[in-house]
Amino acid sequence: SYELTQPPSVSVSPGQTARITCSGDALPKKYAYWYQQKSGQAPVLVIYEDTKRPSGIPERFSASTSGTVATLSISGAQVEDEADYYCYSTDSSGNHRVFGGGTKLTVL
């Protein structure tokens, strides 16, 4: 099987930059995707193909990948950004498509 590892929680004050990491052995070869899930709601795609932002997603959301670690950054985090964030990717074969364990972002 394949695993993506995220920190369980990240906490920042409003206006600060929040960074959430996702570690996986195949990330140098496979794209990372990031989802935001607010309480009681379905996940929303915030980053695709490592660094691209879908239309409608605020510019404060950005991402990068270096080696086996993908990082989601939220610059000038706002209270409304409080949510669970999940990375998603696949192993080298494509057979195991997995989500990370999720990171709870607290902004207060």
Add this chain to the structure above:
Amino acid sequence: QITLKESGPTVVKPTHTLTLTCTFSGFSFTTAGVSVGWLRQPPGKALEWLGVIYWDDEKQYSPSLKSRLAITKDTSKNQVVLSLTNMGPVDTGTYYCAPYYYYDTYGGGYFDSWGQGTLVTVSS
């Protein structure tokens, strides 16, 4: 506008089979390249990829569920059906369907515009 909605039972007995339907609008399996996937989330836990079905009826399943899972489609009704046999307590969770946008069939793709999800509880 793309919309999807999951429907089916809210409670399933242990060892029974779960059947869920995803009804969508805004796209069609008559278009080459279209794909829809199923995902789930146990209460308070992480998301899990279950499987996808492509416009040409090709299917891919999570290795951990492959023996119990089947995904089919009804092109004329714009529906995708999930069947999961031998349900157990670990299968309790919210089940989602979503369009799968892919550039290869080796895991290169992602889900967007998810349905609202439907909570399924396994209980006798």
